[in-house]
Amino acid sequence: MNPFDIQKIRADFPILDREVYGNKLVYLDNAATAQKPQVVIDAIVDYYTWNNSNIHRGVHYLSQIATSAYEDARETIRAYINAKEKYEVIFTKGTTDAINLLAYSFGEKYIHAGDEIIVSALEHHSNLVPWQILCQRKQAKLKIVPVNDKGEFIFEEFEKLLSSKTKLVAVAHISNALGSINPIKKIIKKAHERNIPVMIDGAQGIVHSAVDVQELDCDFYAFSGHKLYAPMGVGVLYGKEQYLEEMPPYQMGGEMVDQVSYQHTTYNRLPFKFEAGTPNVEAVLGLNAAINYIKGIGIEQIYRHENELLKYATNKLKKIEGIRIIGEADQKAGVVSFLIGEIHPYDAGTIIDHFGIAIRTGHHCAQPIIDHFKIPGTIRASFAMYNNFDEIDLLINAVKQVKKMFE
Ligand code: PMP
Numbered sequence: 001m002n003p004f005d006i007q008k009i010r011a012d013f014p015i016l017d018r019e020v021y022g023n024k025l026v027y028l029d030n031a032a033t034a035q036k037p038q039v040v041i042d043a044i045v046d047y048y049t050w051n052n053s054n055i056h057r058g059v060h061y062l063s064q065i066a067t068s069a070y071e072d073a074r075e076t077i078r079a080y081i082n083a084k085e086k087y088e089v090i091f092t093k094g095t096t097d098a099i100n101l102l103a104y105s106f107g108e109k110y111i112h113a114g115d116e117i118i119v120s121a122l123e124h125h126s127n128l129v130p131w132q133i134l135c136q137r138k139q140a141k142l143k144i145v146p147v148n149d150k151g152e153f154i155f156e157e158f159e160k161l162l163s164s165k166t167k168l169v170a171v172a173h174i175s176n177a178l179g180s181i182n183p184i185k186k187i188i189k190k191a192h193e194r195n196i197p198v199m200i201d202g203a204q205g206i207v208h209s210a211v212d213v214q215e216l217d218c219d220f221y222a223f224s225g226h227k228l229y230a231p232m233g234v235g236v237l238y239g240k241e242q243y244l245e246e247m248p249p250y251q252m253g254g255e256m257v258d259q260v261s262y263q264h265t266t267y268n269r270l271p272f273k274f275e276a277g278t279p280n281v282e283a284v285l286g287l288n289a290a291i292n293y294i295k296g297i298g299i300e301q302i303y304r305h306e307n308e309l310l311k312y313a314t315n316k317l318k319k320i321e322g323i324r325i326i327g328e329a330d331q332k333a334g335v336v337s338f339l340i341g342e343i344h345p346y347d348a349g350t351i352i353d354h355f356g357i358a359i360r361t362g363h364h365c366a367q368p369i370i371d372h373f374k375i376p377g378t379i380r381a382s383f384a385m386y387n388n389f390d391e392i393d394l395l396i397n398a399v400k401q402v403k404k405m406f407e
Helices: 006-011 038-051 061-081 095-110 129-138 155-161 184-192 241-246 281-297 299-318 345-353 367-372 389-406
Strands: 089-092 116-120 141-145 166-172 198-201 220-224 235-239 257-260 265-267 323-326 335-340 360-362 378-382
Touching (some): 061 089, 061 235, 061 281, 095 129, 095 220, 129 141, 166 184, 281 299, 345 360, 345 378, 345 389
Antiparallel strands (some): 089 235, 220 235, 323 335
């Protein structure tokens, strides 16, 4: 494995050279979306420059090239998450799209009145609202696993919620609001003892850790390309063949069909049954390039580096009087959420922005967990492989300036 060369990595991301308000950009909003390395940008440009064509349906040269590049990308992802079969990798628009697909399709097949679905109090709205609406549609019940004051999933409470009525458990791998890493392996094992399938929202998980879906034995795993250094508009729903085969399609149209007449339509085989219409080919190719790029560095090395940044930032923040860290789970990745005294996070964020530092403020699309802490929101710094310690020092300095201005 190559040594982790932060200078070289930074040079691969052209946006890091730009200025914001006369300062060099410090990008610490990676949990919202990550920046793209040149190889990903090149993959998009190459596709439109040389190979643009619709896929799966053309006999001509360009269509064949584009189709095989698209299917090669599916194989890259299969291998990266160690899915058993390539057709268990469904391309979607992103995590939200993947979870909506599942909520509709799994819901149609398996959820009935009186059934229960379990989520945690840490979920992003994308892994909460689709299940809430499904439960309303099917007269089922949504159960919520509470968290403790450190922002940790309470496993004993989860065990108590499991029953013969539970038909699905849907939990985040890593919380985007607090950075808590959920004990997903234990959760999956416990649910499987009762033959309950588990869906993991991996929007943050795939970015900070190696994911082996067979080792985890999760039934579904969803993630977005854009948080993984790939383009927006592409994501993945991994699902076990057994479920995907039984579930009905989510969207109808071209590609997902086999035979169509005015009376009757039969569906295409997996994965195409779930990929209606022209997909975002360039984004899929960009995702392929992003995964190959990450593999070249090593996700373990990336995680180690981000963890050092997280510890460094947390320690420095804690030394500033009046700082409150929100979410101090023992197992944490990528994110530090905090408040500066009584200063509203939005006010703080606006000032920090003027230093050229991109952080996120607010509820981070996870209102229930913010309500749990009875706060208006947090200031969130989230780290990626290209961030360095100098950038954290700049953030700390900006936080001190905010404090001074309000004193
Ligand atoms: N789940 C989690 C944990 C997330 O962090 C996000 C994005 N912030 C989503 C779901 C939704 O992802 P997307 O907007 O890419 O669909």
